[in-house]
Amino acid sequence: MLYTMTSTLPAQHGGRTKSLLSRIAMIEKHLGYATTILTTNYDAAYDRIVQIFREKNILSETTQIENIYEWLSGNRLYEATTPLVTSREIEGLRAVQVETDTVRYYDGNTYVLYRKYHEASDQLSFEDFMSPASKKKVERWQYNDNGRLHRKIRYSPKTHKKIHEQFYDQEGHIYCEKHYEEQKRNKLISIQTYQLGRPVHTFQTEKDLFLYYFNHRLTDGDIVFNDARLLDWSLLNCQVRTKNILVFHNSHLELDQQRIKKSYQTALEGSDRVAKYLVLTTHQKDEIQARFPIPDDQFAVIPHSIKPVEIDRTHVEDQFCFIGRFGKQKQLEHLLRSYAIFKRSGHPTKLALYGADEDGQLALMKQMMYLLNIEEDVLIHDFTSTPDQVFAASRASLLTSRFEGFGLTVMESINVGCPVIAYDVRYGPREIIEDGQNGYLVPEGDVTGFAEKMVEIVERPLPHVRTKPGLYETQGIENYRNLMNWLHTE
Template identity: 45%
Template structure:
């Protein structure tokens, strides 16, 4: 069996999830190798994500999914109830009115608050544009804070209860239910500053079954139960390195690094277990030759254990009818390590020279950082020049309409947006950082490499690319689809010999 394990599969996702889905689809279509994806986070609505991936052709019907909580529930968590018509789901709707209580209903009817006389007792949040409850908060008349939260899936079926300490409001207990109302898992938490997990209790046939002191211990038990000797396991999440490498089956373990393993002064803590236990790893996959060289320099790992397999891109059908806009573009997560403030400061210097090119930012992320970016734009009086947009489902189209894309990260694993940008003829101006830009961008041909954190130089290349647009912006051969096929053929040849 071929597995990919990951901590989460979000509906709206970034580079790591996109890359692992691309890999799974490639080895399915080009090598006829099917994959089962195992996830370890909790999401009672995972079926919606699976369906979305299939509808958007991010995967094929040969890709299978399993979630650890559905497994714990004996596969009774993600069951969708149906009526006599198998194509029509049954939704458990809840009216806004509650007998014996007065209510306040929000304008969009997504939130209802209930009162017993003047005492606030219940808060309900509905799924958008439905009468299906998403969650209910039961309020204490003494503390005026929630003491329980009941959560429902999109069919309106209760799947989880959360209990809170009356004084501290810390979470103290979570109960997990299958679609038939049976408890299959409980998590207990300490009422302390860090709200630490105390232990996990699982149930089988309504009886206590297994107890775990940590989530990683639970993950290891799951992997021990699922895997067999000889299975090939791709791991894309550093959270799962220890559970995978500690499980007892003789699996072929492939650790895929999507980001830099280096911090400011040494190896990041999240990468230490992976790099210190090379004897349990069949193959590391890194995205650049530079990262491979860095790993070999600082770790006792043989060179043949590290494969360099860059992300790849298929040829894109360019829409020649799309209007070109006079703008720069950034697409990515709005988080501090992206250093978007560098783009804004460079852009301020750029417009001070009299240029009219605008700047469009696409993405979401850290709320505090997003607020900081918006405040900076206001402080620099650039509100009329810079727009901040939500995550886009059409990055290719947005890039195609732009003069150049910008990247000022502290570090990257590779930079999928760089690759996508160049593929549609949109040159990239990027800090020359670890890792990725220097192996995708040919300076002066399909973009420009800028000294890291040099805002003045960034401004100079923004000016240059408007004054003298690059004539032939093309993708380097190392990230093309056919190259990726050969890379994975070589990888599986190595695995067969291991």
Template identity: 55%
Template sequence: TNILEFEDFMSPISKKRIQRWQYNNYGVLHKKLHYSPNSKKRIYEEFFDKNGNIYCTKMFEDNEKNSLIYIQTYRHGRPHLTFKTEKQLFQHYFENKFNENDVVFCDARLLDKPLLNQQNKTKNILVFHSSHLNDNKTINQSYKMALENPQKVTQYLLLTEKQKSDILNVTNIDPDKISIIPHFIMPHQSTDNVEQLDRFVFIGRIAEEKQINHILYAYHNFLKSGFTTKLSIYGRDEFGQQRKLEQLIEELELQDNIDINGFTNNPLMEFQKSKASLLTSSFEGFGLSVMESINVGCPVISYDVRYGPSEIIDHGKNGYLVEQDN
């Protein structure tokens, strides 16, 4: 981009980073991070406006948790307001930004509490992109504020009918307050000249909740039954999950049968090349990749997880639903 993203400043004594200066998309300095010479954790952050004036600072504990101590805002170069938590800052911002009857869409659960507790009578529309359930099928802590205060919510926007049904079963929310707007994609015509490969494919984030290790164990059993179809994995690595997969592939001696690729800009083409796509997530908000795969004629073998696959896959016709974690 020819725009400097950040500069790191190293201590000539400790040989470690002591500051990072971050620049915005226009090359303007907007943030400085200061690091502890002992723990190497961030201990202080400064935020600057486009004219170089400081408008906010954050202080952090110099320990393993690296917890926030306080946030200080500035006005005309002088300390103005102090907040103990980010949520207090968010609530103050909302109360000064919004007016009565403003329509506010919120799709981040972190912001539910400050939004619903702020004093302006705004029309709050909460958008759910993911499952509200824990692994034990109880309500996730991050969704409790949203679901336990329906009197402060004008409308909930969900992706699936099944999630609406689950929420109505455990709350006293008026059904008319919940609307379903599923994801959609434009119809895509399969291309006849695409090379058909003898392979299965997974396309998605290489993340823990995607449970790609389940695919590897199932695929291992598949090969032991005498089949030879290959497996391709496409996705962006998250928190070192790819290395764990590579280690498991070596343990199961699957190196000759599986290839792991990075992010693909053309998932529809990769789906179209494949015999079937696979999904073994522990949860989904909708499962957009399921719809993309079926859209180009690639059937999907998926865990019947909440939410999405059962509303997209017609079992035995365009794919197969498997009980979760089987």
């Protein structure tokens, strides 16, 4: 059997999820191997996410998705059931509608309950039970898309942190519960699983639970692609002898570019249980081998690949763009400073930023825009599901990250004819960008040099922006063919 493991599979996703879904589709379509995806986070709406992916042709009908909580429930978590309607009136309580789908309930003048309904329906989304003493919620009951209870969360009356969770299947039976510390860290203390209402197994950590799941779900000889470092310990400590491919989507180094990230230590120190390390660049492979005695034949260097498209640059707007998370890693303060320097050249070119806030960076970005007096020229947008259209309409896309796993957006931009100006950081830009041909590489941290390349690309556009041949899908298919052949002969 062929498996892919990931901690989460969100409906709106970034580079890691996009990459693993592309790999699965490529291996199935061109090599004939169907994949089962195992996920380990809790999401009562996974059935809806799968449906969305299938409707968008992101997942084929033969690609299966299983979640650990669905497995723990005896496959009764996502069963199709009749929608359950809950009246908005409660006997003995006074209901006050706040918005179309939200209602507050009072016992006399005391606020005791808050209800949120699914949009335009009488099916509950969640209920918050309020403490008259603290005015804080003491419990939250959550309901699935059909209005059926799937989780109860209890909060500490002292710290108001989550201290207890109970998980229910579609028939209302408990199958799992978790206990947490009240202290600031709110550490998970224990996990208890149930069958037919009776406790059966206790675990101290989620990694212990994942290990139990993998030991019962996998069999000797299975091929497992693991895309999440969170799952490395559980996979590598399995009793079953699987062929493990650890896929690195990001840098294994801390921000200082010296220390190994804690999340990568298990993977790199457990090479005796790893069939292949799948890395995106030779640069990363070489730097790993400089620190760990891992031989060449334990590595597969397979960069992201892309299908060639017809390039249409007839509707380019006078703008630069950035697409990605608004996080610390992306160093958007560098991008804004470079853009402010660029504006001194007198060009009216705008800067369009597409993404979602992370770690409160958006507020800092807006403050910097104000201080740099570029508020009127920087356009901030939400995450886009059509990055190709944004790239195709931009003079150039920009990347000032401190590090990358590969820089998938760099490749996507160039593929539609949009050149890229990027810091020459670990890892990816130098493998994708041919300096002066399809973009420019700038030394990391050189804000002024970055601005100079922005001016150059406006005044002297690059005429023949093309993807390197080695990054096209045909080469990607061949790379995975070689890997799968090796795995089936070992």
